[in-house]
Amino acid sequence: MIRALVFISHGAGEHCGRYEELAQMLMGLGLLVFAHDHVGHGQSEGERMVVSDFHVFVRDVLQHVDVMQKDYPRLPVFLLGHSMGGAIVILTAADRPGHFAGMVLISPLVLASPESATTFKVLAAKVLNLILPNMSLGPIDSSVLSRNKTEVDLYNADPLICRAGLKVCFGTQLLNAVSRVERALPKLTLPFLLLQGSADRLCDSRGAYLLMEQAKSQDKTLKIYEGAYHVLHKELPEVTNSVFHEINMLCGSGLESPQHSQEASGAVQRNLVLEAVLGHTLLALRRRRRRAKARGPWRERQPILVPSGCRIPVMGMLAQALV
Secondary structure, eight states: OOOEEEEEEOOTTOOGGGGHHHHHHHHHTTEEEEEOOOTTSTTSSSSTTOOSOTHHHHHHHHHHHHHHHHHOTTSOEEEEEETHHHHHHHHHHHHSTTOOSEEEEESOOSSBOTTTOOHHHHHHHHHHHHHOTTOBOOOOOGGGTOSOHHHHHHHHHOTTSOOSOOBHHHHHHHHHHHHHHHHHGGGOOSOEEEEEETTOSSBOTHHHHHHHHHOOOSSEEEEEETTOOSOGGGSOHHHHHHHHHHHHHHHSSSOOOGGGHHHHHHHHHTTHHHHHHHSSOOEEEOOOOOOSSOOOOOOOOOEEEOOTTOOSSOSSOOTTOOO
């Protein structure tokens, strides 16, 4: 029986395939996990790490959630976001108060890093965005992602990671997102779990305390991992195991409801082909693959069922359907 839906929002420069282990854990709790690669990421369309407006990410998430809820209208929906994906989740929840059952935030982008967002650098970025928007600010330093060297090596070897470097135009969108997130914090009333590493050099850990202080949620939990870096779900084993346990406690408790059993059973019967490949029924937004030559502008995408074995950005990527 499917007990709830969970949407996973990945971070900047990566893709949803990096959340397979987390998705498998959630699926083991009877949760239907779904995701997509954000525009300009992974196998989705668009120029790499370029978006016209940060709200495009939020709009895509809301559209994807709406598609899923057509088949599961009575099931609660959780949001899980990491880094930039955390900012997307916060803005998504704020856009629809009372709609979501809860959210999990792993090292969310609430405040920009004090090292990279000095007053001078912010001003310089705004000026450069007007004259050199596609100028690269350099790639993400993988050594600051995790203390787990194996995970860092896997990140470096992943062909779907964007290595072109953060462009000025995308950096400006991230700064705009931070401003939007700060304005959205007082609107948050849903339960949430916030996980943060004290040695995170990419997303300022002070943002976690700001979120706890300003969110109006009655049920909110912050856990700080001393010495941990940015990607807590791929950190040293003791950290990652704790992260999985905390998420399990939030998403896996108190969800059983007999009234959902008939609905969930029928939905699974309608999607046996997908279940055989992915372990769960999954929907995704259609993403046109990047063309080898000219990449066209982003266009509205319509939701479709993901065919068996299709190399499309979906969560639960198995049998080389990994994104």
